[in-house]
Amino acid sequence: MSKSTIAVIAAVSAGTGAAVTAAMYSLRSKPADRPTAVATATTTVPVPTISPTSTATVPASKVFSAPPPTPAPVPLRTQPSATVVGPVDPAGLYQYGFPGPVADVAHRSALVSAYDRRTRNPHWVAEHITPASLAMRGGDRGSSNFVEDTAVPELFRAKLKDYFRSGYDRGHQVPAADCKWSQDAMNETFFLTNMCPQVGEGFNRDYWAHFEDFCRRLTARYPSVRVVTGPLYLPKRDPVDNKWYVKYEMIGSPPAVAVPTHFYKVIYAETAPSTGSGPGGNPAAPVALGAFVLPNAPIPNDKPLTDFEVPLEAVERASGLEFASKLPVQRRRRLCAEASCSLVIKEYGDRQKAFAKSGKK
Amino acid sequence: MSKSTIAVIAAVSAGTGAAVTAAMYSLRSKPADRPTAVATATTTVPVPTISPTSTATVPASKVFSAPPPTPAPVPLRTQPSATVVGPVDPAGLYQYGFPGPVADVAHRSALVSAYDRRTRNPHWVAEHITPASLAMRGGDRGSSNFVEDTAVPELFRAKLKDYFRSGYDRGHQVPAADCKWSQDAMNETFFLTNMCPQVGEGFNRDYWAHFEDFCRRLTARYPSVRVVTGPLYLPKRDPVDNKWYVKYEMIGSPPAVAVPTHFYKVIYAETAPSTGSGPGGNPAAPVALGAFVLPNAPIPNDKPLTDFEVPLEAVERASGLEFASKLPVQRRRRLCAEASCSLVIKEYGDRQKAFAKSGKK
Structure with a gap:
């Protein structure tokens, strides 16, 4: 069972035979691409972002990138939430990025x-x-x-x-x-x-x-x-x-x-x-x-x-x-x-x- | 082929045998539930909304509904977009709600x-x-x-x-x-x-x-x-x-x-x-x-x-x-x-x- 699982995952994955370690350490670090927002205790006011929508064949000026309904505004967590009750802060995950x-x-x-x-x-x-x-x-x-x-x-x-x-x-x-x-x-x-x-x-x-x-x-x-x-x-x-x-x-x-x-x-x-x-x-x-x-x-x-x-x-x-x-x-x-x-x-x-x-x- | 399609759709649908007409006319009109936002020419500043998160067993005060990363802010279109170029306005769809x-x-x-x-x-x-x-x-x-x-x-x-x-x-x-x-x-x-x-x-x-x-x-x-x-x-x-x-x-x-x-x-x-x-x-x-x-x-x-x-x-x-x-x-x-x-x-x-x-x- 797990053999076929791994085979599937490998296929779904890069398809390059990259090792676990290589994939784990060399990928996924483009924080500048991420939308950010300023969080307050009770409201969220996203900083307007411009989606990367330019392409080879269509001038960027022709692409309506504002107002962008998505990606969703994600609170930038640098402090624990003011509304945390209890011993844990599950939304602290957002420090690593919003999963989508x-x-x-x-x-x-x-x-x-x-x-x-x-x-x-x-x-x-x-x-x-x-x-x-x-x-x-x-x-x-x-x-x-x-x-x-x-x-x-x-x-x-x-x-x-x-x-x-x-x-x-x-x-x-x-x-x-x-x-x-x-x-x-x-x-x-x-x-x-x-x-x-x-x-x-x-x-x-x-x-x-x-x-x-x-x-x-x-x-x-x-x-x-x-x-x-x-x-x-x-x-x-x-x-x-x-x-x-x-x-x-x-x-x-x-x-x-x-x-x-x-x-x-x-x-x-x-x-x-x-x-x-x-x-x-x-x-x-x-x-x-x-x-x-x-x-x-x-x-x-x-x-x-x-x-x-x-x-x-x-x-x-x-x-x-x-x-x-x-x-x-x-x-x-x-x-x-x-x-x-x-x-x-x-x-x-x-x-x-x-x-x-x-x-x- | 289409017979089985319709059977599937019927099953996926209400499962009540409701006629097309009944479903078309009696459903889907709760504009008050929808998040809205104020659109300007180049930025979107969503009006903060509180998600309906209260439940039978957990007091609403325990649910972190602010800041809500989703639903995505959707521009409320009451005027054609200032950025429309060309004879049509596909984003005018949003007057009927953002599909998700x-x-x-x-x-x-x-x-x-x-x-x-x-x-x-x-x-x-x-x-x-x-x-x-x-x-x-x-x-x-x-x-x-x-x-x-x-x-x-x-x-x-x-x-x-x-x-x-x-x-x-x-x-x-x-x-x-x-x-x-x-x-x-x-x-x-x-x-x-x-x-x-x-x-x-x-x-x-x-x-x-x-x-x-x-x-x-x-x-x-x-x-x-x-x-x-x-x-x-x-x-x-x-x-x-x-x-x-x-x-x-x-x-x-x-x-x-x-x-x-x-x-x-x-x-x-x-x-x-x-x-x-x-x-x-x-x-x-x-x-x-x-x-x-x-x-x-x-x-x-x-x-x-x-x-x-x-x-x-x-x-x-x-x-x-x-x-x-x-x-x-x-x-x-x-x-x-x-x-x-x-x-x-x-x-x-x-x-x-x-x-x-x-x-x-």
Whole structure:
């Protein structure tokens, strides 16, 4: 048992055969990278920090690093807490750094994302599309390249080599096609913090692409559409022992990036530009909400999209996230009750004809 | 495919058969619970908030809710960001609430913990033990009861019923036996935010218990010992397809709480009371670090503890956490080079004799 444990740990570890001692003594000492805050007895006022978000392809000035919702402000403990009761001070741990988790929230012009350092996938990526933004043409997909996000510390960063020959696509969470309004915006969608391993044929290149197109088409009816996209790791019941298990592949060598079992999209179709969308917004305007969960697997094009509609709470329960905690019930509408939640496959017509000839429904 | 997807989602969801519409409209509107912050163009100064940490068994005054490292401060967006460039404002999503993740950091007198709302296990739980704290006798384990942690929102809370008849122990991360110094302190270790599902026989009640005893024994040599404990979900290589998979059970109905594949402890043996440990501390004193990863499975008592020693970085890489980012390399020592990393099984002598008689090594 412990042999295999150590093998796993070794694999999860540096993959370099570094000895315990070497790893213990030579690593992890970059206190200047850590956010600090001034602690008082009853309040915390963080010192503003600028996230390291500059990258090779996107100018730092284009990256929204303020205000940064994370990393969380951590009290700098140089004295025992004034509120210590009892003989010990467990929060004294912070003298060695706050363990995390840190979600590496990135504020970019095209998207906002939160990253999961354990699965090396995003927790969520949020975008905003409007009729005007989709009409603009400044970006060309052929000029963008997939890039590692150096805003994430190296130890936790998804790498290009993790995806290489994995059999999975580098699946955009915010689609490149939603950010044609500038080359910089399109480039921002190519950070690996906007990617998850996705099944290519039948999913990322097919049904999922049609689903992304569905989101864009909503701008024909709604003046402002927000979409939050991310991975899920859902359990399945084992028919033999009747228990529930989560099982997912890890790609990379050593294994580093989780292959999600499912993906969700939460869609906010704003019936009027909301106060968060620009001047002239209406803070009381109804919002049509749609939540969808699709398996990371081939899906036939004739499968109705409504088969994948779920209660918003199901996505929240499975992801550990909350998507509408500040949206009053009286402003909520159900997207698929207002709009037709069906895909349009026409841009793949030729492929469909070929499918039909080969007998595929 | 989608049928089983929907079945899974339904199970992950309320488990009540609630219709999409009902779930969509009746839930998720408690804006008063949300932390808010005032955003300016370039800095964020969060309004101090007090976490809801009161519980049935521990007086709220005993819970360290200030300073709270999380939830992360979230800008309240009532105007488009001053830094918006381009036609869209993806961070306008925050008008509906910050999605998270929120780690529900709890500051208690006996422990500090961070919670994972997706797996419904802690990310980590930190404790502090000293010769003096272990010598105190104010708490009696028989007077403590396992309790749900109402500081975690109901949707994400681990429940007593999730563990009921699961076949797993409610395994303390900070051991009750480390907090005998007061009944309140011991009670604090019984929150489910300090628990993970652990294999009982051969692990939680045996090898893991001896390992916890090892940590306490370190206070014979070190005046101050900190221990951070938590779950891991490690991949294993499938011998058939040669790929790496993470697989873990989920207990509860609907499935809610993940069963970790492994557990880690990071031990900080402080050679002098550190500045975080009280007056008279030495900020330059060496710290002996030990990192261990054990499988959530029976382990024979004669297995050397050093078999489970790993580089600290291996725990960090697998957990997505950082444990010593502020501890300079020159202050670090390797625990198992300084101290004997071996278990003492004597308090289980009778059981050992029985084992010997039955032929077990």
